[in-house]
Amino acid sequence: MTTMSLSKALNEGMRKAMEDDPKVLIMGEDVGKLGGVFRVTDGLQKDFGEDRVIDTPLAESGIIGTAIGLALRGYRPVCEIQFDGFVFPAADQIITQLAKMPMRSLGAIKLPVVVRIPCGGGIGAVEHHSESPEAYFTHTAGLRVVACSNPADAYTMIQQAIRSDDPVIFFEPKRRYWEKADVDTSSADWWTPLHAARTVRQGSDVTLLAYGPMVKTCLEAAAAAAEDGRSLEVIDLRSLNPLDEPAVMDSVRRTGRAVIVHEAPVNSGFGAELAARITERCFYHLEAPVLRAGGFSTPYPPSKLEEHYLPDLDRVLDAVDRTFGY
Amino acid sequence: MTTMSLSKALNEGMRKAMEDDPKVLIMGEDVGKLGGVFRVTDGLQKDFGEDRVIDTPLAESGIIGTAIGLALRGYRPVCEIQFDGFVFPAADQIITQLAKMPMRSLGAIKLPVVVRIPCGGGIGAVEHHSESPEAYFTHTAGLRVVACSNPADAYTMIQQAIRSDDPVIFFEPKRRYWEKADVDTSSADWWTPLHAARTVRQGSDVTLLAYGPMVKTCLEAAAAAAEDGRSLEVIDLRSLNPLDEPAVMDSVRRTGRAVIVHEAPVNSGFGAELAARITERCFYHLEAPVLRAGGFSTPYPPSKLEEHYLPDLDRVLDAVDRTFGY
Amino acid sequence: MTTDASRGAEAPPDLVQLLTPEGERVEHPDYDIDLTPEEVRSLYRDLVLVRRIDLEAVALQRQGELGIWASLLGQEAAQIGSGRALTDADMAFPTYREHGVAWCRDVDPVKLLGLFRGVNHGGWDPKEHNFHLYTIVIGSQTLHAVGYAMGIQRDDANAATIVYFGDGATSQGDVNESFIWASVFNAPIVFFCQNNQWAISEPLERQTRIPLYRRASGFGFPGIRVDGNDVFACLAVTRKALEAARTGQGPTLVEAFTYRMGAHTTTDDPTRYRVASELEAWKLKDPIERVKAYLFKNEHADQEFFDSVAAEADQLGADLRRRCLALPDPGPLAIFDHVYSEPHALMEQERAQFAAYLEGFQA
């Protein structure tokens, strides 16, 4: 057990993956000498060389497109998109090529490409630096979409993502990069599979469903609610596609109430899918409609407004209260 | 009243808009001399000249990016994306610029840009020519997203979209391009507002919610169901963002059951939002969960499989049946 | 705005040509090629056979057996010349029109038909042939090709990559990004642009105001314009560019100056946008006729040879037709196959539900 930050855990996980498999490459803007603007790839170029840790030209479509080519040649590229809001120039390569090429080839092609995206707000940044674009990718068949929420998961999940033969969109909660926790780097035995959710707090009254940065927020809300005598279960989804349906449905069937929390705009967000699916599967168990606490259905606002825009403890508890209004 | 095909109705609508306002421009690949691969812009370049009907270089990001610039200069560009699957190179310009620039400017900038996208399958085409990418845009705040389903709406909605000061993503059901119906080109008085849904068949047992190409499928399903004594109400949403909530909720509250039908993959599709929102608003009125009949959560398959992939009359009725299983 | 008026009959001055439309061998200071009569006959055979494949596919489409077809008519020399320049170790990335290159890579022609018939999106294993799948999204394969070439660099392999694209494609951001990547990383790649003068209905002037091969100069690597209807020149130029790539000299852009003799695809109607005289002028530059003339004039082949190739072509056409019709339709549950390489709960769920639904009809 070592205590480390989430960003360090990602760094160690990538280092381990690179040591284990010489085909693993890192690519992106400023990932080399600088170690990335968040230092997640710090020191990797020094230790693995410029051929394996590639500072690329400034073009996201180019990053994903050439990563696909490298994967076709047998490499396993891990691409960094510098900030969530800059993934869109790569949308075509991700949606029409990365996601669809394996099926296009009738299985002859595997594309083990990981696209790392620091995501979410709460860091006081300017426009395009606080987005939560996961729903664009959960709607894109052929991709796996995961989000880590804590250092221990970050360490294991990044390695699992790199080892997956499918393309993985890997969301990293940038405002949690510096939060520290224990990480067991000694063994891989106990690792939860990449597609599995994890119940991070047990409860009986309402199920809170979250991923990435909002897991912590939900845990705080659950702690606060406990003081008021309400027992909230918190599930860290970890994987958005595929979704760990058994874990989610079991919980909601027990509690009868669910609140989904994400930073992305509610309208057509990933929470919509989750709510719709829970309602289909747990209709008779629901005491209230599945509610969503998320970003408003607007562009991400200037940072002076983000505390209002982002779901926080109060907004989560408000949604919880509302589920009891039914 | 004139009888015309949906593609001709769009053509006439654009012609009218261009006559009414010299600032209206048409841009896209092959929209000029060829009149577009679907002939939707047929004859417009001949009549309005190359300065107003612009055959562009082959680059979708360029089309939307320069259209934004033209709009900043006071023009009202109507862009054609040749096929649904080719909108993704323009994703960045649409998502980070077109949708967000008005808010970025605190209202100083209006971007009256229309992005026409022939969408959907059923025409036996090769890959990327049968996609239904609406959910990527309904999740993008700042855009209006609409879909026409018949010639009369096509004629009016395209003009309303062009007149709107907001950017509009305008979906055209390509497999309905050649279907004919009466269009009243004489007056604009009776036009339904662009954001309003329309009840296209009244019924009392289940509400079918559809847009674009699936409206006709739903009407056929409703006709078939009527023979079995089931009364299905069919709503043509017309606008996906904003959604005409009163129209939808009123119907579902009456029927107690709803089935959403779209061609796009179900997973994280627009139907998810609709289902989640209906459940929030109509919880006590629902006899069954809102069900979704849509494309499978896979890439669009080769055309020999599309009849299986796309929701058809049987799949719609199957979903209707299932809502009675609750 | 037209600055390149060479789309018509005259050959532009900066064109590498080794065989005239009349079948005369000409010299070029930078490019030469020494072909045995045997080799020339073999190229002729390639040209004739791929034209026949193409013709058969057009006919199959007309008869409703294919949904659509993108004809290579007129571009045979560009494709056979460049395709025959490749070694087994080289990797090729095509668009949707490279049936001639596929032929050079030993892809069974019937496998090309799958995507146009709608039974699959791509029917061969790229690794088996070092020939990637057809790519429909204009330009996106150029980045895959550069990435692949960067892999070759890392493997220290004696190989190069070639990527095909059209004149229209040169306007896409991806293609220009691929130029940057290739140049910055000095990747072993040949950019092979078949300038067939048209991107559907749009003439070259909608994409550029200077000759396309000059685009490369803006990115710091050489660009060459070759007579795309001259199989000798295409072979010589591509060979040299590939060899430069293999030996660490980085990328080259080859513009094969040619003409799309047919429609863009079988659904296109070119009479709406181009004049018949243009086509007539280009007919005089036919890529096959000039090789035939050369073989005849130099007495490298006799009528028997031409007849035997024609017979082989007929045989190939008939065979292709037969095997096209025998292509099995995929079963409905194939929708869920290969979406993921590893097990995926949602795929399994949807597959099972759909299987049950289908069974409901049988009951």
Next chain:
Amino acid sequence: MTTDASRGAEAPPDLVQLLTPEGERVEHPDYDIDLTPEEVRSLYRDLVLVRRIDLEAVALQRQGELGIWASLLGQEAAQIGSGRALTDADMAFPTYREHGVAWCRDVDPVKLLGLFRGVNHGGWDPKEHNFHLYTIVIGSQTLHAVGYAMGIQRDDANAATIVYFGDGATSQGDVNESFIWASVFNAPIVFFCQNNQWAISEPLERQTRIPLYRRASGFGFPGIRVDGNDVFACLAVTRKALEAARTGQGPTLVEAFTYRMGAHTTTDDPTRYRVASELEAWKLKDPIERVKAYLFKNEHADQEFFDSVAAEADQLGADLRRRCLALPDPGPLAIFDHVYSEPHALMEQERAQFAAYLEGFQA
């Protein structure tokens, strides 16, 4: 792989320079400029004032009053030279670093701070100043600028467009597409690339292996490299390029060869990736010092003038600081403002719900 070794001290040979770092006027065959002492003093004042604005903003960021700031330090001449070349009718499209150009367009400096302070994403009306909003997504404004220029063509107006971008931006697909559009439509636009040698931590060699101004040759329009630290040369070169644009001669790419003296932004730490000697070498080429030297040597200004400009700068700085602190925070419901220009049901619904929620806390 470095082929352009000129990032350091020596001026590259193909550089347009009219004023040496030592303050000597030099002649150039293609570019000249005739400036009155009054005009030179005015340029000097601009340079000093925008440097002061920048300095103050850096300080405000250090003190937590701004979230971040992108400094123009070292790029003053490129921005003032090009900015002063514009007429009122011309339109400018900036990145996030064009504070000097904003100054030339009469945008109140405090309005620049809004986005960096997080009170808005862009605080001025582009139409009022013919100065577009700052754009953060690298390269995307180049297409807007070309579209705008196409609008100018349609209006038959006597105006041109200028668009700013960095060396890193030249790798983006959008930027290259904008070159294509501009060239094909012969749009009245000047592409003004401030090559400050770095894109965050990446040196120029990660984006190109030839000098950037040569990119234009691949697209069929002229490219020129100008000493970006020489305000005279920047003014002369931009003026000529704008005039060419206005008179139907189409686009020009100007590469202003300069250096980012500070960090990429206030959150960056350049010591991680670049050597101190590079900075030292560039200090000798300071864009302000050379104008000062010129004014002194030619006795076009005395100490009193320099003192008065310094005093004005101090005043401007203090004033900017005061007004920055006074910038009002937006109220929470501003989240819903201006998302749409016309009424939108979901905005109204969410606004109302959130207002009610907020009121719940007050109750």
